[in-house]
Amino acid sequence: MPTLDSGHMKTVVEAVLLVSPEPLPLSELKKLFDEEPSSDALRRVLEDLRRDWQGRGVELTHVASGWRFRARPEIQKFIDRISPQKPPRYSRAVLETLAIIAYRQPCTRGDIEEIRGVVVSPGIIKALEARGWIDIVGHKEVPGHPELFATTRAFLDDLNLSSLEELPPLDDLGSLVETVHAAVAPPAVTAEPDPVVVEESRRVAA
Numbered sequence: 001m002p003t004l005d006s007g008h009m010k011t012v013v014e015a016v017l018l019v020s021p022e023p024l025p026l027s028e029l030k031k032l033f034d035e036e037p038s039s040d041a042l043r044r045v046l047e048d049l050r051r052d053w054q055g056r057g058v059e060l061t062h063v064a065s066g067w068r069f070r071a072r073p074e075i076q077k078f079i080d081r082i083s084p085q086k087p088p089r090y091s092r093a094v095l096e097t098l099a100i101i102a103y104r105q106p107c108t109r110g111d112i113e114e115i116r117g118v119v120v121s122p123g124i125i126k127a128l129e130a131r132g133w134i135d136i137v138g139h140k141e142v143p144g145h146p147e148l149f150a151t152t153r154a155f156l157d158d159l160n161l162s163s164l165e166e167l168p169p170l171d172d173l174g175s176l177v178e179t180v181h182a183a184v185a186p187p188a189v190t191a192e193p194d195p196v197v198v199e200e201s202r203r204v205a206a
Helices: 006-019 026-030 039-052 073-082 092-104 109-116 122-130 153-158 170-178 198-205
Strands: 058-063 066-071 134-139 147-151
Touching (some): 026 066, 066 073, 092 122, 109 147
Antiparallel strands (some): 058 066
């Protein structure tokens, strides 16, 4: 069978994505074949696969890091019966900090504190970094050169998003984050005093 036969490509790509623990980008999928397929040919195969799996318990999705199969959200409760996995719970302070970084990135700790009106606990930043959802992307050109934080591809992958443009409205971000079933729960974070009013939180998206 020719290497670039579409049926053969589809079978190979499907098998590899089903067993891969991580999303795979086009650049990695191309390496599966002796004769490298074009990006357009590979995308057609992936879209064909996505259609094949529509209406089933597992779906093919495109996230920031590439393509992957995942159980549909409505099926997760059944998977949990044989592999109990409680989604991590986050304090309001953690969610607000994450939201500010996600919608205002890149931003400094000072930017976050100005919007929230309270000092950001070092534990909150460390917990989000440990979870792989934020990272330091540079330093602001002001006295002291404070660190600039931004979200990562892992953050988008975990929320099943392919880009920041797909982020939900600010008010829905917390509920989306709380539904994430993580393989490893992040470090526990204690809630800090939180006098922030709702109106101030909504300024994040302004």
